[in-house]
Structures are given as C-alpha cells and as structure tokens.
Amino acid sequence: MIDFEPTQEQKEAIDIAHEFAEELFRPVSRYYDEHEHESPRELIDKTWGERNKGTLALGLDVTACLRIEELCWGDAGLFLCVPGPGLGGAAIFASGTKEQLSRFLGHFNEGDPKWGAMAMTEPGCGSDTSAITATATRDGAEWVLNGEKIFVTWGKRAAENPGGLVVVWATVDKSAGRAGMKSFVVPAGTPGMRVEKLEKKLGIRASDTATIIFDNCHIPFENILGSPEVKKVDKGETKGFKGAMATFDATRPVVAAMAIGVGRAALDFIKETLRKQGIQIRYGVPRQKLTVLERDIMEMEANYKAAKLLTLRALWMMSQFQPNNLEASMAKAKAGLAVTKITQKAVEIMGPLGYSRKYLLEKWMRDAKINDIFEGTGQINMLIVARRILDYSRDQLR
C-alpha cells in the first residue's frame, strides 16, 4: 500500500535526532565553522554514546536517513564528525564476507569513538574512478599499497584514531582496467599510511577532508574486500568495480538525505522569519495572484519535497532488496541540485540577513553545495540516470 506515514518508531527517531540537532549541533555550529580543523570533542563523545545505545544509529535504512536529515538540519559539517564506520563501513557491507564484517566492524560499538573512511579519489582522478593509479601488490601473505588519496572524508580521524579503518581503492593490475580495481581495508595506525594534510573548504568545515599517502603500506592478505582474482570480461564490468558501484547505490540516498536536511534548515529559517513579520504563504491561490516571494518559496518547498520523496523511494527500494541504481542516482542528482538552489535562493530572499555571518543561512548555502559534488557530482549522477533510461553502456554514453 502506498503510504507516507513513518512508523511510531521512526517518528520517535526523528524527534530524538531533532532534539540533538537543536541542542547539541546548532549551538556550536558557527564556532566550528570558524575554527576549522578543531575537533568538537563533546559532540563526538556524546553522539558516540548515543549511537552505541541505538538512539542515534546511523545505517543505510529509512529510519537512519530520517535521523540524518534531522542531524544535517542541525549542521551537516558536524554530522560528518559523528563517529562510526561511515563510508568505509558501507563499502565493507557491500562487498565484505561475513568474517570480514565481524573482524572489521565488530568492535565499532565499544571503547573510544572510532571512524571509518573510504579513499577513492586521487589528485589525477575523481569522477573517473576507473583511472585510479594507487597500486596493491601481492607480497606473500600481504598486500603492499602505494599511492596518494585526496579528499578523504573522516580521513584523519579514521587513519589516526585507534580502532578506525580506511577502505582504499587500488589496482592490482593496471592493464586490466576496471577489472583490476579492488578495495582494501587498512586499519588505523598501519605503518606506511600517513595523513599528509587537511583541506580548507568552502563549507562543511567541521568535517575533516584529508590527503592520505600510502607508502609501502603492508596489510594482511585477508584485508582485500571481494575476490583477489582479476576476471576480464569483454569490455564489460567486473566484480571489483561492481563493489564500488553497489556501495554508491547504498550511499547516494544517504547523501541525498543529508542534502535535504540542509535545505530544510534554510526553508525553516525563512518561514520563521516571515512568520515573525506576519507574512503568510497562501497555498491554493491562483498563480497569477501570488507574490513573487510566495512563488519562490513554493518552488523551493516543492523542490525540497521532490528531493525528499525520491530519496525515500530509493531507500525504501533498498529495504525491499530491489535494485535501486537508477533511483539512487535520481535522488542524489535531484537533492544535490535542489538544495544548492534552495539555499542560494534563500540567501537572496533574506537580503542582509542572508549574507551576514550573524545568522547560519550563509553557512548553509556553503554547506549545501558539497552535496552536488561528493558521492558522484550532479553530472555523474545524471549520466547514470541517462545510461539507465537509454539502456546505454558506459562506452555508448560517456
């Protein structure tokens, strides 16, 4: 049955997450925006505790994403400080064995806060993930990793805090192209892995975005996710790469959920300001009678709704074990662009209040933009949608 009512449990999850967003995130939002690379210690400890109790569990399901929307309504940069296996965990879930799941993630709800990261992007390639140059070479019972990864979210926290892990994509056979691409789990503190620098960014400044160097970094042979074999299939896809793609099908709706949280923060701020001014948005009035302001706000609200419903659908399909590659990219493409536009329009509408750092709106505009870039840019997600609906391979539509 078509239904849009969250379960009682989900409603409670939303309420709890919203409370954290209001009480834990918002009060320090500006501070950590202006003190880049400083760690929000209290927030980290508190959310780690709540996460392990289950109150702030952040997985890849509908409930988790409803929570994520709320937390990012609070602050998207701070949300990216919340400890957990993160994108690294998602990659392990997508292609790890049962044994690996328990070995790598089993300890993720005990002890001190821990993070997981996923390192794909390199200085020479981002969107074109098949062009990575980092290498993994077999050396007896070990793999030896070499290469440079950039823009790794949670990179520093994952690589340096005990118990953390970084999932690294590298090629075991350059001549094999995509088929040679494999992912490897590197535990925090492994010799040969070092954090080279932290980026300074437009937004989500509380989130660490690290460059990680792998210099003869040795890891056990069993730390490869998926099969070590390189199977060449005529031009087609292969397993290693499919692992990367399966990860994205799961994580793109999550990024979309983050995005809509930021978009809603901006919308709520405008509406609250208007309410205080006694200005009401008149729904149901014919278009030609609406003010420009009403039209703008309705368009923003509709776009928010469109993004949110596409996101929920992609997540729901995942929960039904239905393939959601098309729908995940639809949601991500729509949400990334929608919130970019919503927050930019919001700054315009609010005039001096929008541009001033006295309020958080200008920050949300800066934060929102990342959602149209990471986990596949807007263009890359459009490309995936287009390939799907046209039934084209990546060679037919580049």
Added chain:
Amino acid sequence: MISFSPTEEQQMIVSMAKQFASGEMRKIYRQCDENGAIPEGVIDTAWKMGLTSSSIPEEYGGPGGEHSAITGSLIAEELAWGDLSMAMHILCPALFAYPILEMGTESQRKKYLPLFSDEKYKAATSGLIEPRFGFDPYSLSTTARLDGNEYVLNGEKCYVPLAAEADLLLVYAAEDGTSHAFIVERDTKGLEIGEREKNMGIRALTTYELSLKNCHVPKENLLGDPRGYDFNRIMNCSRVALSAMAVGVAKAAMEYSRDYAKERVAFGEPIGSRQTVAFMLAEMAIEIDATRLMTWEAAWKLDRKEEATKEASLVKTYADDMVLMVTDRGVQILGGHGYVREHPVELWLRNGRGFATFDGMAIV
C-alpha cells in the same frame, strides 16, 4: 509505514488501464486529434471497465469499491499517457458523480448515483472556469442568489467538457462570495450552451462555453448540506487529478523522444549518446518521477481525509511546469521532425501547455 508499492488491487486496475491505453487509445489518438472527435466505441469500452463507476456504493446500484484518490491518480496517469482528450472524456462523468458521492445529501445520492452505475456511458460534467483574466475559483463571478425555494444562477463558464452532450451539470457559483456547487439539469431554462470551443490542445475533447441567465434551480440542488460540502477538497482533488494526468502526458513524451534519440543518427552517432541530449532525457525522467511521488503524497492525504491544500497546490504548480518542460524537450529532441504532425510530440506539447489553464478537474 512508508511504502511506494500500490496494492495488488491497484496494480490490477493499473494494468487494465495501461492495456487499454496502449491497445485502444494509442491506436487512434492522432486521428482523434486531427478530426476533433472520439469514436463512441472507445468511450463505451472504457466505461465498461468500470474505472469511474467502480466506487459507487452497492446501495446506489454500484459495485461498492473503495473510493480512493491514490487509485484515481494511478488510473488518470495511465489514461492520460494513452491520450489526454480521451482520458478527460472517459473520466468526465466523475466531475459530477464524485462530488455527489463524497458530499451530496442522501436524496442527491439516491437520485443521481444510480445513473452512473448503468451499462452505458453517462455524460455528465461540471463548469468551474470563467472566461476572464484573473480567474480565481475562490472568487467566482458567477453568482447564486436564493429566491424563495429556488436558487437563481447568473454568469458565464468556459472549458466545460461535454456540456452539449451532458444531461447533468454541476455548476460552481458564488453565494455571498463563497464558492458553491449547484446541480443543473440540461433542459433548465436560462442555461445556454454556446459554440464548441477551439483550443490549442485537447482537440478531440468537446468543450463549450455556457451562460446562465436567471437560471432557476430548486433549493435542493445545492450540493451537500453545509456540513458535508467542502469546496477546498474538490479543488484539491482536481489538483491531484491534473497532476497525475500531467505525469501521464509527460511520460508519453519522454518515452517517445528517448526511443527516437537512440535511433536518430547525427554526426555518426545516435543523438542519445551525446550528453546534451541524454541529460535532457535524464532530467525529464527525474522530474516525472518526482512529480508522480508528490502526486501520490497529496492523494494519500486526501484519502486520509486530511487537509491537503499545501501538498495538492505545490504538486499542481510543479506539475504544470514539469509537463511543459518535458513536452517542450520532447519536441526539441526530435528537432524539425518534432514540429511536424507526423510525430506525436507536438500534440503532447499542445496538451501539456494546457495544464496551467485547466482547473476543476476533480476526477479522483
């Protein structure tokens, strides 16, 4: 629980409507548009499927199925995908029947609903839109004045589908500034049906202007008692229905131009393998899906008898823009070939442009 899966029953109705749309409507829609007429046979066939009458309760001679805006939206999308003119013609009786079903007094339900449980298509319609700039359903120029035991109606309506064929009309008029609905039978004195209208699109559907000149109807013909009547709900049903139909029209245009883009070769490659064209199609697909989900959400609110004005008006405006964007690109992707009437994309653009104008199509 959040879910995007129609019920089994809905899936059955949808597949029936889909089959009818591709098997019957798509065979003749171009010719219908050119001729400005729809063969009676198709309308009768559609009527026999019970798409409209299925929700009439048993006590009024119907099969007593559930009346649901979600189901209605699913059907409306499929039929509009087949052809918008035919879809509106097929569903037109609901413009009269559904407000009576949902809001009519007991005696109105007794008197009129059985007529729609008949084997044969029963033409009935409603008139809301008025031929003037700045039309607003919440502030109608057509007036109703109580005079003893009768209401006296005065004013003009336009875009009234099937007005000449219908025996029963639901006419919207303002009484003391509030929009109400009045049952007007075809032969009521003072009701004049004008000439058939000529529109940019929906050319196969007959629509008329009509004027009401001191048109007297019995007091009991006021729709519902004041407690049962909810004009806003009727408007919201219309918004949801039109949004669903916009999705159907847009989907037709997207599919056709997508298939064309894979066939048509320019500069040595199918045009679909160029991002400029492929990204247009991707955006069309995303916006179609987004609008459908928003339509469902508003319909879901209606089915729960919740206030749905915000959702319904947001999606209607969104759908108006979406269907124009999509059908325009449908023409663009075919280039000059899209502009000639050999291909259907120009028809969908003409029909798609209409949604911002259409109003009062409460057929869900």
